Amino acid sequence: EAGVAQSPRYKIIEKRQSVAFWCNPISGHATLYWYQQILGQGPKLLIQFQNNGVVDDSQLPKDRFSAERLKGVDSTLKIQPAKLEDSAVYLCASSPGTNVYGYTFGSGTRLTVV
């Protein structure tokens, strides 16, 4: 089966610019997650979708980050405006449902803010 697709793979932007990341989960996976992985740390949850509804966005910095999952399939994560501390790898993962049997992760988007 095809994996979780993410694009772009790398992105370099200047601070205060905006950026968007895209994720296409495994077909049929109802649950989609965005994680932020800062260098030297483990992934930290930003937002969880169940179909096209938000389940948990308590750790999403809503003043600058936004995410959507239209039609319950693809998702985009946006940062506007970016700060230096947003430099990280943004990981998308999907799972069949809310019961956790392990996620399938995408390759991630490495964001560098200069």
Add this chain to the structure above:
Amino acid sequence: AQSVSQHNHHVILSEAASLELGCNYSYGGTVNLFWYVQYPGQHLQLLLKYFSGDPLVKGIKGFEAEFIKSKFSFNLRKPSVQWSDTAEYFCAVTPGNTPLVFGKGTRLSVIA
């Protein structure tokens, strides 16, 4: 809030040495436990998982982990590492139908 501690930041082993990576979590109830591996330049992959039953779990590539409830631990082991095991290893926990909480990871370097 639940948290996951991985004690070793970087482990360096020679090929054929035995491996044990520590993982402790802070959550008092029933938990689901995972180990993920991230090879250089690749995405996170599931190594093994524990939900219930036999506390000794076997995963892919000869890895195993033991859940010790009294110690809130889920240590990863492999009897004999290979150079190809060089990677970063993440322990993750969830109490159930909530997103995984990850530890900071342990970088394993295997030298010939």
